[in-house]
Amino acid sequence: MTDDTSAFDLIDDALDERDLTALARIAGDLDPGPLTDVLERLAPAPRAVVYRVLPKLVALEVFERLDPALQAEILDALRDEEVTAVFTELDPDDRVGLLDELPASVASRLLRGLPRAERDLTAIVLGYPAGSIGRRMSPEFVSxxxxxxxxxxxxxxxxxxxxxxxxxxxxxxxxxxxxxxxxxxxxxxxxxxxxxxxxxxxxxxxxxxxxxxxxxxxxxxxxxxxxxxxxxxxxxxxxxxxxxxxxxxxxxxxxxDQARIGGVEPLRRPYLSTPITGLVRSRITWLFVLAIGATLTVQVLEVFEATLEQLVVLSLFIPLLIGIGGNTGNQAATTVTRAIALGDVGTREIGTVVWRELRVGLSLGLVLGTIGGLVTTLIYDGDIGLVIGLTLAAVCTMAATVGGAMPLLAKALRVDPAVFSNPFISTFVDATGLVVYFLIARAVLGI
The missing domain is CATH 3.10.580.10 (CBS-domain)
Structure with a gap:
């Protein structure tokens, strides 16, 4: 049996029928990798049932493959002696990852139940700060x-x-x-x-x-x-x-990084095993931040309300301008964030990066501005076309420069660069891009 979907269906059917014999046979025919994938898709209660029918060696290998959050859920469903046995068999660094997911009282009890030698090895890893490599290394080696x-x-x-x-x-x-x-x-x-x-x-x-x-x-x-x-x-x-x-x-x-670039908090566990409340929590904070940021755009529109009333056609181009500006900033931020992660650039190169992105943004702006200005001139008139062309050039230049600089500023402030990426930059560029747009329109059209 190699197809994960069919394996999941068979295990799900056996669980529905409460046929533990068939369940043990089906699960026993699976390799640890596909079996782990099946467990990640199950709800906590049936996941614990499947885990308990596995042979001891297979169960341990599968347990080590699971995310710490799922490991904690399985331990919660096992008897004390089973929990102690599983916890003792883990490597020290894996134990620490699991301990971070458990209540403090449970973690302390598990540590006390370890043999002295294993407890000492685990304490070595626990002694290092969260986020350091000491917390993720293996203290077991032969020299x-x-x-x-x-x-x-x-x-x-x-x-x-x-x-x-x-x-x-x-x-x-x-x-x-x-x-x-x-x-x-x-x-x-x-x-x-x-x-x-x-x-x-x-x-x-x-x-x-x-x-x-x-x-x-x-x-x-x-x-x-x-x-x-x-x-x-x-x-x-x-x-x-x-x-x-x-x-x-x-x-x-x-x-x-990918989660935060997309405006959500990382789930730290497989999607299908994440409760609905967990999915909501991962998104709601960023939505509030973006909603607050969007009020800046509303304020800008209110300030330039008189300008829009004199020439309503200007409002037609707002989605185009803020969309292109936001995308340009996001492209720059994503590229630089990835470069930081790969070690290609650091905070010392911020001047170089800003200068490069300024030239990239200006080049993109000139190309898009020329095309946008010509098309707008054909549809409306030359003055409107000039406003759109100049605005695209200015917004693209500004967005690329800011998008390239923000991740490096975040790095210098010891903040995750991904946090300063797409959602923040989109909001910033929306507001400032509109200010640039209306200032250019007033200068060119004399309104």
């Missing part, structure tokens, strides 16, 4: 001394790190746990047993545990390394960020 031989290092990997996801990258440290470099596991396997690890050492990029998680993840992916060592302020090794975790982190960050 070797530079003076070790390849054979000694392999034996240590087999003894200590055989079950670790990060065992493919072996950090090399000195006596004070300071990172000297790494050795790929493949090099240890192919090297002569007596070769010193120091002779196989490779320099590697690192991130400090307090660094921004998204920046560190991009560094990991950009270096094409299987894992990025995480160090403290004294260059001592404290954890590893695997490329799988880095890619997952970037996917979450990209989803968050």
């Amino acid at each position: 070797v001394a530079a003076s070790s031989t390849a054979q000694d290092a392999l034996e240590r990997v087999r003894r200590v790190g055989a079950d670790l996801d990060s065992a493919h990258t072996v950090p090399v440290v000195d006596g004070s746990r300071r990172l000297l470099g790494t050795v790929p596991l493949q090099c240890l396997l192919s090297a002569a047993p007596t070769v010193a690890v120091a002779d196989l050492l490779q320099e590697v990029d690192t991130a400090e545990a307090s660094d921004d998680a998204e920046d560190a993840a991009r560094r990991c992916v950009g270096s094409k390394a299987l894992a990025l060592p995480i160090v403290d302020a004294e260059e001592r090794l404290v954890g590893l960020l695997t490329v799988d975790d880095a890619l997952r982190l970037l996917e979450d960050a990209d989803s968050e």
Whole structure:
């Protein structure tokens, strides 16, 4: 059975008929990936029923694939001993993500129920600030001394790190746990047993545990390394960020940026499993912000009401002008926000970006203004065509410049650049674009 839709229908039918035997058989035939997709589409109660009929190893793998919010819902439906067993099997960094979704009393109880060694590892990750890479790294790794031989290092990997996801990258440290470099596991396997690890050492990029998680993840992916060592302020090794975790982190960050660019808060869970109230909360705040911003447009129209009364034809072009201005600003903001995320530009390049976007906006404005002015002249008259042409040129230039600058200003203020993107810029350009429009109309038409 490979089709997710048919699998969902079969599981849904088994749930309706309360046939747990059939449910267990159908769910057991699915791979963890498709099974996770099915669970994400179910409501909380039936999701918990399906989860409880899964074999233990499959259940754990599926649980690790779910978003923390859904993990919390499943734990809420399990017995205490089942919750403890699942929580203990998670990696420390995954535990911390789940703890952030749980009530404080439940989180404290789960932490107390962990074995001492696992509780200590989890506490290491919990000790770092939210948003830092220390909060997302794995504190479980196997390191070797530079003076070790390849054979000694392999034996240590087999003894200590055989079950670790990060065992493919072996950090090399000195006596004070300071990172000297790494050795790929493949090099240890192919090297002569007596070769010193120091002779196989490779320099590697690192991130400090307090660094921004998204920046560190991009560094990991950009270096094409299987894992990025995480160090403290004294260059001592404290954890590893695997490329799988880095890619997952970037996917979450990209989803968050795209949501905010579109004027909603990120859901942080699959759409079909998000309650209606959650969808409303994710949108209502931005709608209030945009509604308040739209009052600026109303105020501008009220100020220039006399101008519109003298030449009503001007009102026909308002949707065109504010639409083009808003879209131009959004294009610039989206492009620069993406460039910031990829590390192509930073706050130091704000002058360069503004100058580039000003020229781009002016070029777009001249092209659109020329075409718009000619068409308007043919339909109405030359004066109206001149007003529309000049306004398009001015609005496009202004919108692109502001749209390019806003994300970098947000970055400088340590605010998410996506927050300053499309919704804010559209509102700003609508109001200022109308002011420009009416001032040009008064100057050209003498009204």
